[in-house]
Amino acid sequence: MSENIISVKDLYHRYGDFTAVDGISFDVKEGEIFSFLGPNGAGKSTAINVLTTLLPLQEGSATVAGHNVAEDPQKVRESIGIVFQDVTLDRDMTCREILDFHGNLYRMPSTERRKRIDELLALVQLENKQDTRTKQLSGGMKRRLEIARGLMTRPRVLFLDEPTIGLDPQTRMRMWDYIKAVNEEGTTIFLTTHYMDEADHLSDRISIIDKGQIIITGSSYELKNTLGEDLIYLETSDMSGTIPILSGMELVKEVRKKSKGLTAMLDGDGTKILPRIIETLSAEGIKVSVVNLKKPSMDDVFVHYTGRELRDEGAEKSSSAITRAGRR
Amino acid sequence: MHLGFLTIYWRDMIRFYRFKTLLISSLVQPALWMAFFGIAMSANFNRLTSDIPPLPGVPSVDYLTFMAAGVIAMTTLFTSLFGGMSLLFDKNWGLMREIFASPLPRNHIIFGIALSGMTKSFIQSIIIMVFGIIIGAQFFFGYSAIKTLLAVLGILLFVAVFSLGFLFLSAAISISLESPEGMQGIMTLLTMPIFFASNALYPINAFPPALQAISMVNPLTYLVTGIRYFAIGDNFQAIGIHYSYTPLQIGLAFLFLIGFATVMFTLAWWRFRKAVVT
Numbered sequence: 001m002s003e004n005i006i007s008v009k010d011l012y013h014r015y016g017d018f019t020a021v022d023g024i025s026f027d028v029k030e031g032e033i034f035s036f037l038g039p040n041g042a043g044k045s046t047a048i049n050v051l052t053t054l055l056p057l058q059e060g061s062a063t064v065a066g067h068n069v070a071e072d073p074q075k076v077r078e079s080i081g082i083v084f085q086d087v088t089l090d091r092d093m094t095c096r097e098i099l100d101f102h103g104n105l106y107r108m109p110s111t112e113r114r115k116r117i118d119e120l121l122a123l124v125q126l127e128n129k130q131d132t133r134t135k136q137l138s139g140g141m142k143r144r145l146e147i148a149r150g151l152m153t154r155p156r157v158l159f160l161d162e163p164t165i166g167l168d169p170q171t172r173m174r175m176w177d178y179i180k181a182v183n184e185e186g187t188t189i190f191l192t193t194h195y196m197d198e199a200d201h202l203s204d205r206i207s208i209i210d211k212g213q214i215i216i217t218g219s220s221y222e223l224k225n226t227l228g229e230d231l232i233y234l235e236t237s238d239m240s241g242t243i244p245i246l247s248g249m250e251l252v253k254e255v256r257k258k259s260k261g262l263t264a265m266l267d268g269d270g271t272k273i274l275p276r277i278i279e280t281l282s283a284e285g286i287k288v289s290v291v292n293l294k295k296p297s298m299d300d301v302f303v304h305y306t307g308r309e310l311r312d313e314g315a316e317k318s319s320s321a322i323t324r325a326g327r328r
Numbered sequence: 329m330h331l332g333f334l335t336i337y338w339r340d341m342i343r344f345y346r347f348k349t350l351l352i353s354s355l356v357q358p359a360l361w362m363a364f365f366g367i368a369m370s371a372n373f374n375r376l377t378s379d380i381p382p383l384p385g386v387p388s389v390d391y392l393t394f395m396a397a398g399v400i401a402m403t404t405l406f407t408s409l410f411g412g413m414s415l416l417f418d419k420n421w422g423l424m425r426e427i428f429a430s431p432l433p434r435n436h437i438i439f440g441i442a443l444s445g446m447t448k449s450f451i452q453s454i455i456i457m458v459f460g461i462i463i464g465a466q467f468f469f470g471y472s473a474i475k476t477l478l479a480v481l482g483i484l485l486f487v488a489v490f491s492l493g494f495l496f497l498s499a500a501i502s503i504s505l506e507s508p509e510g511m512q513g514i515m516t517l518l519t520m521p522i523f524f525a526s527n528a529l530y531p532i533n534a535f536p537p538a539l540q541a542i543s544m545v546n547p548l549t550y551l552v553t554g555i556r557y558f559a560i561g562d563n564f565q566a567i568g569i570h571y572s573y574t575p576l577q578i579g580l581a582f583l584f585l586i587g588f589a590t591v592m593f594t595l596a597w598w599r600f601r602k603a604v605v606t
């Protein structure tokens with residue numbers, strides 16, 4: 001069966017006194033899409049930089065494509081492709097030159113190089129831009145070119161650090177298609193993201209990472225299932241009375257207090273359990289004022305395990321503004 | 329043999345060619361030096377030294393010819409010191425990450441950048457020679473075609489080794505720094521003493537002893553000496569001073585430049601091994 005193409009054990013990385021990666025261990029299987037999902041500053045890029053040999057390994061052990069990162073960085077470099085978090089394209093080189101330069105760095109013979117460039121320009125649909133300088137490309141085109149570059153040398157593992165950051169929704173979906181296509185050709189993908197939907201949509205397995213630690217690892221389905229089948233949000237006339245009643249009910253897995261209401265995780269079909277809950281509560285004289293039923297999302301998983309929402313500070317402000325506006 | 333450095337070289341030359349302003353200014357600037365400084369100063373020097381009786385039997389050259397060698401040397405110095413700067417931009421714009429994460433051995437980055445800096449210096453040196461001769465510098469005076477060719481090769485050899493030394497230094501500084509402003513500052517600080525404590529534009533014979541000592545360990549002095557030997561000859565007088573060189577002196581000057589380049593490469597290699605680029 002598939003073996004581990006990346007294997008990391010007790011990895012730490014410190015910048016001075018600050019611990020950016022705080023003892024993580026995980027394995028990535030050959031052929032899968034594996035994601036690090038975590039907020040900005042979680043330590044995702046630091047971990048990628050250690051795995052790609054840009055940062056020295058300080059503590060712990062890591063192997064990539066069968067080579068030890070600390071002992072054989074050269075072999076690791078030969079086996080991987082990387083798309084960095086920020087755009088790293090020379091503005092004054094053309095698309096073709098960018099790929100040519102990259103192939104040369106890896107000593108690809110010229111006929112193979114030319115063939116591969118043609119293939120990849122077709123894959124990322126940049127054939128008619130091949131002689132355009134990169135400064136004239138749109139954000140999405142730049143990203144596609146970088147993905148093509150990461151694939152030039154047919155790496156066994158492709159590292160993608162926040163591949164769709166700053167792209168518009170349509171371009172993001174196109175990128176996802178490319179990433180899936182690349183994976184189907186046999187390349188293992190290690191990606192980091194702070195977008196729930198991206199991790200959810202793309203990954204075979206996800207590690208949620210926060211403050212340099214892996215909190216939980218599993219498939220998207222498994223992670224959400226740890227929260228039960230359905231989630232119910234309630235606001236009632238007597239919150240303190242509601243909690244013990246709900247907790248005592250059949251198929252209610254766990255009840256958590258929120259700022260105004262509460263959420264109940266259910267071990268069964270919410271559409272059937274919800275009417276029973278409302279009945280039971282009104283029999284006790286408690287009036288339900290707000291109700292919401294939903295499937296657990298990655299957001300809920302993250303909040304459940306870290307106790308806070310996975311959002312950029314900026315995004316948090318704007319989304320709470322929307323909520324407030326919506327409530328009025 | 330691993331030819332990875334050619335990849336770095338190729339990219340840097342593309343950039344040199346694409347930035348038209350950079351290309352044109354680096355070609356025009358030395359010509360302007362010759363045209364303005366050269367002609368203005370030679371009028372002065374020729375007048376000031378006109379009543380010094382010339383040494384009998386020693387060929388005499390005018391100031392323009394004397395300083396043209398200095399302009400070649402000076403241009404090479406500036407171009408080489410700034411030659412490593414593209415590494416700093418690559419680092420700041422994240423482009424260096426691609427290279428550092430690739431299997432290319434790091435010393436090839438140094439070689440590639442050095443080779444492209446050297447190429448630029450070659451182009452500039454040849455332009456100065458041609459332009460200098462056009463405006464009246466008596467380079468290769470009375471030489472046969474073969475001798476001229478050999479002399480040009482000799483000059484380029486000196487320019488090559490000298491430029492490598494300063495390109496290695498420039499690469500070492502670039503990879504260690506964070507900001508182009510800092511680089512600019514260091515370069516200004518370096519160019520002044522190197523340029524003025526040398527025999528590029530005037531003789532060092534009249535320097536105070538301390539300055540003379542500096543000029544004797546200054547690589548620029550040896551480059552200028554080499555260029556004059558090949559372009560003018562081993563025995564001539566200019567602005568009232570008699571210059572004569574033995575092949576041994578020229579050989580030692582060349583060895584000094586090789587020594588300098590070796591030390592600078594060691595420095596750059598050490599800085600590159602320590603460099604972390606993320």
Ligand SMILES: Nc1ncnc2c1ncn2[C@@H]1O[C@H](COP(=O)(O)OP(=O)(O)O)[C@@H](O)[C@H]1O
Nearest residue numbers: 015018020038039040041042043044045046047
């Ligand atoms: N070069 C550095 N020096 C000091 N601190 C750093 C450096 N790079 C990253 N950090 C810190 O380490 C933490 C993790 O950063 P990073 O790995 O970039 O997170 P992520 O990619 O998940 O957003 C952040 O708090 C960041 O400020």
Ligand SMILES: [Mg+2]
Nearest residue numbers: 044045085162
């Ligand atoms: Mg990051």
